[in-house]
Amino acid sequence: MIEDYIKKKFSEYYRLFSWRIKEPKEITKREFGFLLFKEKIMVRHKSFLNINNLREFIKTIVPSDVYYSSAYYLKPEEEMKNKGWLGADLIFDIDADHIDTLCKKEHDKWICKNCGYIGKGASPENCLKCGENKIQSETWICQKCLDKAKEEALKLIDFLTEDFGFKKDNIKVYFTGHRGYHIHVDSKEALELTSEERKEIIDYVMGIGIDLNLLNFLSLAKEEQTYGWIKRITSAINFNSLKKPITKKKLREIQSIIKDKAVKVDAVVTMDIHRLIRLPETLNGKTGLRAVKIDLNHFEKFNPFVEAVALEKGEEKIYIKEAPKFFLGKEEFGPYKNEEATLSTAAALLLICKGKAEPVN
Amino acid sequence: MLTTIDLAKYPFVKEAAEYIKSLGLKIDELTSAEFTEIVNRAEERIKEALINTKISKDWLRNDVEILSFPTAILLLNKIKDEKIKRRYALSEAKRAYEFLINEENEKILYIAKETFNWKIDFANITINNRFFIFKIHFLNYLRNAVKIKDAKWKLTNRILREGYVYITKEEAVRLLEEEIQRKILAKIEDSKIEIKNFEEQIKRIIGYSNKLSFASSTDLPKTIVFSAFPPCIKKIYESIKSGGHASHIERFTLTAFLLNIGLKPEEVTQIFREVSDFDEEKTRYQIEHIAGARGSGIKYAPPKCSTLKTYGLCINQDELCNKIMHPLTYYKKALKLWRKKVDRRLH
Numbered sequence: 001m002i003e004d005y006i007k008k009k010f011s012e013y014y015r016l017f018s019w020r021i022k023e024p025k026e027i028t029k030r031e032f033g034f035l036l037f038k039e040k041i042m043v044r045h046k047s048f049l050n051i052n053n054l055r056e057f058i059k060t061i062v063p064s065d066v067y068y069s070s071a072y073y074l075k076p077e078e079e080m081k082n083k084g085w086l087g088a089d090l091i092f093d094i095d096a097d098h099i100d101t102l103c104k105k106e107h108d109k110w111i112c113k114n115c116g117y118i119g120k121g122a123s124p125e126n127c128l129k130c131g132e133n134k135i136q137s138e139t140w141i142c143q144k145c146l147d148k149a150k151e152e153a154l155k156l157i158d159f160l161t162e163d164f165g166f167k168k169d170n171i172k173v174y175f176t177g178h179r180g181y182h183i184h185v186d187s188k189e190a191l192e193l194t195s196e197e198r199k200e201i202i203d204y205v206m207g208i209g210i211d212l213n214l215l216n217f218l219s220l221a222k223e224e225q226t227y228g229w230i231k232r233i234t235s236a237i238n239f240n241s242l243k244k245p246i247t248k249k250k251l252r253e254i255q256s257i258i259k260d261k262a263v264k265v266d267a268v269v270t271m272d273i274h275r276l277i278r279l280p281e282t283l284n285g286k287t288g289l290r291a292v293k294i295d296l297n298h299f300e301k302f303n304p305f306v307e308a309v310a311l312e313k314g315e316e317k318i319y320i321k322e323a324p325k326f327f328l329g330k331e332e333f334g335p336y337k338n339e340e341a342t343l344s345t346a347a348a349l350l351l352i353c354k355g356k357a358e359p360v361n
Numbered sequence: 362m363l364t365t366i367d368l369a370k371y372p373f374v375k376e377a378a379e380y381i382k383s384l385g386l387k388i389d390e391l392t393s394a395e396f397t398e399i400v401n402r403a404e405e406r407i408k409e410a411l412i413n414t415k416i417s418k419d420w421l422r423n424d425v426e427i428l429s430f431p432t433a434i435l436l437l438n439k440i441k442d443e444k445i446k447r448r449y450a451l452s453e454a455k456r457a458y459e460f461l462i463n464e465e466n467e468k469i470l471y472i473a474k475e476t477f478n479w480k481i482d483f484a485n486i487t488i489n490n491r492f493f494i495f496k497i498h499f500l501n502y503l504r505n506a507v508k509i510k511d512a513k514w515k516l517t518n519r520i521l522r523e524g525y526v527y528i529t530k531e532e533a534v535r536l537l538e539e540e541i542q543r544k545i546l547a548k549i550e551d552s553k554i555e556i557k558n559f560e561e562q563i564k565r566i567i568g569y570s571n572k573l574s575f576a577s578s579t580d581l582p583k584t585i586v587f588s589a590f591p592p593c594i595k596k597i598y599e600s601i602k603s604g605g606h607a608s609h610i611e612r613f614t615l616t617a618f619l620l621n622i623g624l625k626p627e628e629v630t631q632i633f634r635e636v637s638d639f640d641e642e643k644t645r646y647q648i649e650h651i652a653g654a655r656g657s658g659i660k661y662a663p664p665k666c667s668t669l670k671t672y673g674l675c676i677n678q679d680e681l682c683n684k685i686m687h688p689l690t691y692y693k694k695a696l697k698l699w700r701k702k703v704d705r706r707l708h
Contacts, residue, residue: 164499165524189500197503200516207517214518216489227522230489 002352003037005359009349010283011062013310018059020281022293023051025186029072029086033276034063035285044276047076064285067276070184072191080274087191090198091277092205093269094152095180096145097122107140107324138355140324141179141287146304153181154300156263159205160185163228168296175304177284177291182277195271202270204229207262212254218246232261283310288349306330309346316348317341320357326350362471369423370460372430373453373541373548374476380427391432392558398422402429403436404562409697410452411445411569417697418456434545438552439563445570446549454542461534466494469533477501477540484527488520493527497536502526505539585622589695591688592677593669594618604635610664610672613651614688617663620652621689663688 024030032046032054043063048054058066069076070091074084096104100122110123114132123137153173160166166185174182193201203209207229212218215230226234236257246254269275278284278291289308309329320336327333328347340360343351351357368377391400402425409416420426430453437446461469466483473479480498487493499521506514520527528536590598597615601607607615612633619629626648633644646655653660665687669675685691 162523163521165522193500193503194507196507197500200503200507204516204521209512209515209517211512211515211518214513215520216491219490224489226489226520228520229517230520 002358006064006285006288006349006353007037007062009288009311009345010064011059013283014055014059014062017281017310018055021051021055021058021279022281023054024068024279026072027051027054029074029076031069031071031073031076031083031276032279033067033069034058034061035065035067036061037064037285045077045079058282064283066279066282068279070275070277071273085273088193088273088275090185090187090190090193090201091270091275092156092183093176093180093266093277094149094156094183094264095176095178095266096141096149097139097179098266099145099148099152099264101145101148103142103144107142108138110135110137112136139179140326140354141304142324143305143327145179149180150299150302152264153183155261156183156205156265157296157299159263163204164201166190171296173294173296173299174278174280175290175292175294175302175308176278177289177308178286181294182291193273195273198271198273199267202265202267205263205265206267207258210258212246229258229261233257236261284353286353288346288353311345311349314345315342316345317360318343318348318351318357319360320351323351323356362468365423365427367468369420369426370418371457371472371476372427373457373545374472376475377427377430381431384424384428386428391435391556396428398425399428399432400559400562402426403432404566406430406433406453407436407445407449407566408569410449411566413693414448414452414455416452416456418459434548434552435554435556436559436562436566437549438554439556439559440566442567442570445566446546448570450542450545450549453545454538457541458534458538461537462531466530469530469537470495473497473533473537473540477537477544479540480525481533484525486527488527492529493520494530495528495533496522496525497528497533498524499526501540502528502536505536505543508539509535585619585624586696586699589692589699591682591691591695592679593674594663594688594692596676597674598632601632602635606638607636611674612647613661614663614669614674616648616651617661618688618692620648620660621662622692626652626654 027048027050030047031044032048033042033044034046034057035042043061046057048057069088071083071088072086074086076083078084105121108121108123110119111117112119112127112130112132113134113136115127115130117127117129119128123135125135126133127135157168157171157173160171160183161168166187170186172184172186174184176182210229217230217233233254237254269277280291280293282291283289284291288310289304290310292304292308294302294307305327306329312329317340319340320334321338323334323336325332325334326347328350329344331344331347333343333347336357348357348359352359363371363374363376365380368374368380371377390396402420406416406429433449437449440446461472470481470483473481479501481495481501484493484496486496499516502519503516506516512518516526587595587598594615597607597611600611601615615632616629619632620626626645629648630641630645633639633648634641649655651661664672666675666682666685669688681691681694685694
């Protein structure tokens with residue numbers, strides 16, 4: 001019943017706005033995947049000749065989530081080993097799930113399906129009480145978490161342009177429709193990077209394996225022009241305080257600088273060269289929000305709570321179990337607890353998708 | 362930029378392919394008698410790779426040397442064993458490394474750009490107190506550096522600026538070695554030319570690989586070939602074997618020589634048992650020291666010819682002595698001749 005409601009709303013969106021979905025580069029070489037509402041199964045290995053066929057397909061089956069491959073294949077409909085991998089876009093996933101934010105304790109919780117224990121904040125691998133790994137997490141999207149994710153994304157863009165020399169025009173940023181951002185590097189040269197090589201790029205932006213001796217950090221002259229990691233470290237440290245041999249305290253300071261300058265990305269997504277990623281301008285089944293392409297110049301000002309709203313018109317009466325205060329579209333909502341309320345369609349859809357509310361009737 | 366000698370040194374460069382094309386040879390001509398030399402050298406390249414992981418660096422005729430490379434590729438394409446192909450590609454790459462490291466920077470840059478399409482250029486820059494002659498695009502860097510397992514090659518520990526990694530000459534040549542190895546392997550796999558009538562060569566190549574353990578990293582065969590010893594070493598060896606007296610420098614020279622051609626310290630100790638004033642404890646200690654197992658950890662090489670001359674140990678010089686400057690080189694060259702002789706006797 002809840003699924004039917006969400007599906008109806010998604011169908012409405014796609015009927016009106018499927019034209020927003022742009023044709024991915026070399027669409028015929030991409031694999032598409034669709035998560036279905038009722039069956040909760042992923043239909044994969046689909047391919048389309050053009051964007052119109054894809055839009056019609058989405059309008060017909062109305063999936064909860066739409067994905068496409070970062071990879072290009074000779075035969076995208078074949079099973080994995082016969083697809084004929086031709087290359088893959090270089091992509092990065094920055095998600096609040098991978099960033100420690102203090103507010104998570106306020107808005108995220110997890111429930112152990114084994115012993116019923118309820119914990120606050122980010123979900124652990126195993127239940128802190130019984131040790132089982134049957135954890136169900138309930139997350140919320142909040143401004144603070146998304147601001148932090150944006151900060152990480154901006155750091156990554158700095159690495160990609162300053163260090164890796166990618167042109168800004170070739171860096172595309174997308175809001176995922178949930179708790180983070182995807183960054184795609186549109187570069188012909190990067191297509192053939194192996195998983196192993198992508199890992200090296202990840203290690204670089206995450207500051208993994210930095211060896212100060214190998215970087216000749218200590219023989220650095222104060223006035224010297226530096227680049228890359230050394231530049232990042234020296235920009236944050238008082239150079240005059242650096243004496244040889246380096247004290248343990250200083251080393252800790254440097255390590256905390258590295259931690260601060262490093263980007264928190266989900267390494268698995270970048271290293272997986274067969275990854276299915278969310279298709280821009282489709283809806284996220286976890287929120288009912290759009291996955292939005294963001295103009296890089298506008299990124300700093302981008303507000304997902306305004307700009308990712310899919311259905312801007314209409315109101316819905318819903319029953320809300322529990323929801324914190326939140327902002328969406330042009331309005332502020334909540335907090336709510338066990339009550340009926342009439343909200344904008346977008347806000348109602350968000351709460352229902354998040355499992356915090358049910359439609360009335 | 363590249364001379365014919367360069368093409369013989371680097372037969373994988375695109376100019377070598379052009380050179381071969383200009384000769385207008387047909388692949389079916391390879392079986393004819395006048396090309397025997399080329400086919401032999403091709404087989405020898407593979408054999409040297411399998412036995413020593415080292416392909417010899419001297420030749421008489423440039424054209425034979427150049428043509429033997431693609432011929433070796435054709436032979437290897439017929440072989441299924443991946444290990445043989447990998448060992449060959451590795452050995453060719455090592456050979457190229459040894460030449461390249463002595464080249465002018467311009468030539469290194471030229472080959473990297475022209476043959477391998479690297480995005481590489483002169484940097485001539487000192488950063489973090491280090492001088493870097495080149496900068497290479499990180500994509501070319503990563504493709505090769507990820508294969509080298511050492512923290513200094515990790516991208517995180519490099520200076521990366523606007524897409525380029527700064528490197529030294531030695532590092533550029535090391536990265537080229539990886540590139541060469543990969544490209545040769547790809548060449549072997551991609552080779553589409555069908556060759557016939559080389560069953561014998563192929564059978565022999567598989568034979569070489571069967572005899573040897575691939576785990577061994579030494580450049581020389583496990584068994585020692587006494588007849589390939591240089592005259593100076595032969596003299597000391599015979600003197601000790603017959604229980605004669607040997608001076609300190611003679612013992613050092615023989616020990617270092619034997620250890621370097623692959624004998625274990627225990628085996629060398631065994632040889633010294635014959636010496637009149639044999640002291641097992643002391644001998645073992647000294648041999649282990651020379652082997653690098655004790656003290657400084659440096660494995661000593663025997664003195665070079667000029668030093669041996671100074672000590673008065675250079676005796677009975679033969680023809681081969683005039684072509685070498687080190688007793689170990691003598692041994693390697695003599696071994697090659699010896700192997701040829703054995704092969705001839707076998708066929």
